[in-house]
Amino acid sequence: MDISHATALVTGANRGIGRALAVELLARGAKVYAAARRPETVDLPGVEVLALDVTDPAAVADAARAAADVDLLVNNAGITTGATLLGDLDGVRAELDVNFWGTLSMVRAFAPVLAANGGGAVVNIASALSWFAFPGAGAYAVSKAANWNMSNALRLELAGQGTLVTSVHLGAADTDMMKDYDGPKIDPAEVARRTLDGVAAGDLEVVADEWSAMIKASLAKDPREFYGQFLGN
Numbered sequence: 556m557d558i559s560h561a562t563a564l565v566t567g568a569n570r571g572i573g574r575a576l577a578v579e580l581l582a583r584g585a586k587v588y589a590a591a592r593r594p595e596t597v598d599l600p601g602v603e604v605l606a607l608d609v610t611d612p613a614a615v616a617d618a619a620r621a622a623a624d625v626d627l628l629v630n631n632a633g634i635t636t637g638a639t640l641l642g643d644l645d646g647v648r649a650e651l652d653v654n655f656w657g658t659l660s661m662v663r664a665f666a667p668v669l670a671a672n673g674g675g676a677v678v679n680i681a682s683a684l685s686w687f688a689f690p691g692a693g694a695y696a697v698s699k700a701a702n703w704n705m706s707n708a709l710r711l712e713l714a715g716q717g718t719l720v721t722s723v724h725l726g727a728a729d730t731d732m733m734k735d736y737d738g739p740k741i742d743p744a745e746v747a748r749r750t751l752d753g754v755a756a757g758d759l760e761v762v763a764d765e766w767s768a769m770i771k772a773s774l775a776k777d778p779r780e781f782y783g784q785f786l787g788n
């Protein structure tokens with residue numbers, strides 16, 4: 556895909572990775588719809604601002620009507636609540652509502668738009684946690700695993716209309732979401748660059764940092780090698 560001629564919509568474009576993606580898209584010459592729950596918090600000159608909560612079906616339908624020229628849909632909006640699967644069920648549902656159902660709702664609404672505009676591409680910002688579970692992040696891990704395999708299934712379902720579906724994986728980026736994490740964090744601008752390089756190259760998956768690459772490689776091994784550290788064996 557030629558990013559310089561793309562018309563992109565980025566969800567959660569007011570901060571973090573979504574904002575970095577909008578900035579990089581503008582720098583590469585794309586037209587950008589910056590969608591946010593609180594449109595007044597979008598601070599980027601040169602974008603078209605859209606009010607959009609991805610869990611609101613009416614707002615999603617409005618966005619698909621308002622941005623009918625989109626050929627690059629970037630599903631970045633996401634949350635983490637710290638919910639565990641045996642704990643607060645509302646938190647589990649909230650994470651699936653945004654990270655899975657919200658993303659699917661966007662793709663369902665925009666699939667005809669993408670078809671009308673030549674096929675284009677869908678980018679889903681998943682996680683390294685699509686591929687493993689971590690104590691205290693059970694709901695998030697499930698939601699991002701669902702997000703990842705949703706990308707795989709949508710890729711097959713959208714192949715007939717020529718839509719590329721790219722799943723993006725990273726361990727930790729320096730955003731509000733990870734403000735309490737002390738380990739190494741990738742710059743959101745770097746995530747944006749690697750994501751758009753991947754889309755431009757037609758990649759199905761972007762493994763954006765070393766943590767994601769390490770986790771992906773570990774899937775070929777006995778799960779005890781990874782989970783043993785938490786299980787004490």
Ligand SMILES: NC(=O)c1ccc[n+]([C@@H]2O[C@H](COP(=O)([O-])OP(=O)(O)OC[C@H]3O[C@@H](n4cnc5c(N)ncnc54)[C@H](OP(=O)(O)O)[C@@H]3O)[C@@H](O)[C@H]2O)c1
Nearest residue numbers: 567571572592608609631632633682726727728730731732
């Ligand atoms: N940071 C990381 O280390 C990391 C690692 C792996 C994957 N990711 C993924 O990367 C994506 C961006 O994360 P981030 O680090 O930039 O997080 P962030 O700084 O917390 O930003 C999250 C963004 O999502 C938006 N959002 C949340 N719920 C929404 C909804 N229902 N409708 C529309 N927008 C909504 C937020 O809007 P408000 O400002 O209105 O809350 C905000 O713009 C997420 O999908 C996240 O899971 C992040």
